[in-house]
Amino acid sequence: MTDWNLPWEGGCRCDRVRIRVSAPPVFTAACHCTGCQKMSSSAFSLTVAVPPEGFAVIAGETVIGGMHGDLQHHFCAWCMSWMFTRADMMPFVNVRPTMLDKPQWFVPFIETMTSEKLAWATTPAVQSYERFPPMEDFAALVGAFNAWAPGAA
Template sequence: MRDWKLPREGACRCGQVRIRVSAAPLVTMACHCTGCQKMSASAFSLTAAIPAEGFAVVEGEPVIGGLHGTSRHYFCPRCLTWIFTRPEGIDWFVNVRPTMLEGAEDFAPFIETWVAEKLPFAETGAVHAYEKLPPVEDYEGLMGEFAEWER
């Protein structure tokens, strides 16, 4: 598998909240939903699904922002940068915004979701595209394919 140069550290824009990733991503994604467009102020958000044991906040105290529903979106309290998301009830991974990490160019999206809401000019180069989200039963196969794609 690719040498992810782990551990890898990163921070929000102002540097008040620092994170460390010590495990390779399970899969990488771009989300085109209008919620992610608004929270990222961009055409899509990027995500690296990191095993929970391979993620840590090493400095600062992020706060919950964005929607306060089934996913908890964590932001820096000072610069309000969106750093990571913890989906409620799914504790085994953390969705990290890979652009917070040093060497973000390694994190190309493998899957793109919510292409039904995609802005016409937005292109990611992702291998798989879904109108909404992949069916839950597809994730295991997608993660296995991602591991092979990374070789």
């Protein structure tokens, strides 16, 4: 996919925090870990991984929530929407796709932590991992995602 129709903008539920994505995604995913289940109050969390230089908070401010550790989960301070996650160990920002103004294109390419998934939870993900993909698999996964990508137009 080469035409992602960028930039994308989005906001939290109350729209006090606004974000912009200006670089194509690295991959899309659904995470079934129990931490994401609790953070999202759902069966899994969704992610659009974007390069850090292609992501910006353009209005408002976020607060850190979740475990307050290596993963920095950013929330709107007013409505408490979980908007994105940063971590020094990740070369991308995990943006919650439902925060985008037009998330209809989103489909998870990878699903992770299926060893912790709820028995009834299914996704259309092409790649599935019981834990997280090994770091040495990421280059191939990114290439496969680019060949598969559903597009954002």
